[in-house]
Amino acid sequence: xxxxxxxxxxxxxxxxxxHVEHREETGSTNDLAIELASLGETPCPFxxxxxxxxxxxxxxxxxxxxxxxxxxxxxxxxADARKLARSHWPKLSLTVGLxxxxxxxxxxxxxxxxLKWPNDVYLGDRKVCGVLVETLSARPETIILGVGINVNNSxxxxxxxxxxxxxxxxxxxxxxxxRSDLLVQLLVELDQLTARIQEDSDALTESFRERCMLEGRTxxxxxxxxxxxxxxxxxxxxxxxxxxxxxxxxxCFGGIVSRIL
Amino acid sequence: xxxxxxxGDVFDEERxxxxxxxxxxxxxxxxxxxxxxxxxxxxxxxxxxxxxxxxPPPGFAAPYPAPAPPPAPTLVAQSIAATxxxxxxxxxxxxxxxxxxxxxxxxxxPNSPTYVKVGDHVDPEKTICIIEAMKVFSEIPAEISGRIxxxxxxxxxxxxxxxxxxxxxxxx
Numbered sequence: 001x002x003x004x005x006x007x008x009x010x011x012x013x014x015x016x017x018x019h020v021e022h023r024e025e026t027g028s029t030n031d032l033a034i035e036l037a038s039l040g041e042t043p044c045p046f047x048x049x050x051x052x053x054x055x056x057x058x059x060x061x062x063x064x065x066x067x068x069x070x071x072x073x074x075x076x077x078x079a080d081a082r083k084l085a086r087s088h089w090p091k092l093s094l095t096v097g098l099x100x101x102x103x104x105x106x107x108x109x110x111x112x113x114x115l116k117w118p119n120d121v122y123l124g125d126r127k128v129c130g131v132l133v134e135t136l137s138a139r140p141e142t143i144i145l146g147v148g149i150n151v152n153n154s155x156x157x158x159x160x161x162x163x164x165x166x167x168x169x170x171x172x173x174x175x176x177x178x179r180s181d182l183l184v185q186l187l188v189e190l191d192q193l194t195a196r197i198q199e200d201s202d203a204l205t206e207s208f209r210e211r212c213m214l215e216g217r218t219x220x221x222x223x224x225x226x227x228x229x230x231x232x233x234x235x236x237x238x239x240x241x242x243x244x245x246x247x248x249x250x251x252c253f254g255g256i257v258s259r260i261l
Numbered sequence: 262x263x264x265x266x267x268x269g270d271v272f273d274e275e276r277x278x279x280x281x282x283x284x285x286x287x288x289x290x291x292x293x294x295x296x297x298x299x300x301x302x303x304x305x306x307x308x309x310x311x312x313x314x315x316x317p318p319p320g321f322a323a324p325y326p327a328p329a330p331p332p333a334p335t336l337v338a339q340s341i342a343a344t345x346x347x348x349x350x351x352x353x354x355x356x357x358x359x360x361x362x363x364x365x366x367x368x369x370x371p372n373s374p375t376y377v378k379v380g381d382h383v384d385p386e387k388t389i390c391i392i393e394a395m396k397v398f399s400e401i402p403a404e405i406s407g408r409i410x411x412x413x414x415x416x417x418x419x420x421x422x423x424x425x426x427x428x429x430x431x432x433x
Binding site: 085086087088089090091092093094117118119131132133134135136137138140238239240253254 | 360361362363364386388393394395396397398399400401402419422
């Protein structure tokens, strides 16, 4: 197998995946995953993975810059099969982020892997991974977990405006990584953590808190037409961000973190 | 019908009369409407008349803990969850409650029409709203058949697990 190429057979044999849809290039793995899931012909869990994603979606109108060497995939799971009640779904963004944190911590020495609430992972002060979770009303028990990780795509060659805000594992560790290994470890981690959402929620919440990069910092969250500013007190048991304002503590369930001091 | 998306003054007399008629027609105990900075609750006592009250809307981010609305002993300014639990709705009225904590959206994006409005017929697969929390956007199906007779939460309002969202007449 050529170096750098994903070993799909190994990924299938080492995980609980029922199917892997591998494309050299696709617009968005989440879009393709939604298309396949809507047909209802592919057994869950299944994975949609692309070597290159040309229009990966992030929050709102954001796009995920995915050069060769990154790992971009969408894991499609059945919430019923995982006994994952809908009330716990909001914690999925953080849970996927935590799985990425734990996988990267085991590979990259030096620490500094943090969750940026609610759906990003940072290495130091730069973003290394984005998560986008989507659901389908047509198949209400199906959940799409979209993940983009900068692995071997060095940002030394990225557009200048990205270099100051994004990084990759190769930039941090100074060596390339086997993406198939990383993918297998991450999928195993995801299996374990999604099971814990329901069974061991307190421990999971504690893991979120330990890695919350906003805790103790003054933040501004744009929520609708207003801004919530104050000192972040971490993440609560529902996954909400706690912000101490002059008027009291607020729980933020959504919004954009627009400022961190 | 009391369609919150129609705009206009929530205290408009004609609208109030229509709402009262709607409550009588469907034997509803309470309707709670909000429009920008105005909010009105109408409560129909069993065997009695209708009372009304208004209070400022909550913020987008849920306060922690949730503040009680200003006291209004002669009016009905309690939380929807509390009053609905003691609702005198008929057996034909089913309340759809929130399956999760988050922010309630009546439409897929600001420029789209609402998923449903009062008077619409829904079937179990019909998407009735989106609840967003921590960037997880969940389309919520009705899971029952019937006609929407009340929308109990405003667009972009923070909600908790179990918050009553819609009243549905399952025999309509």
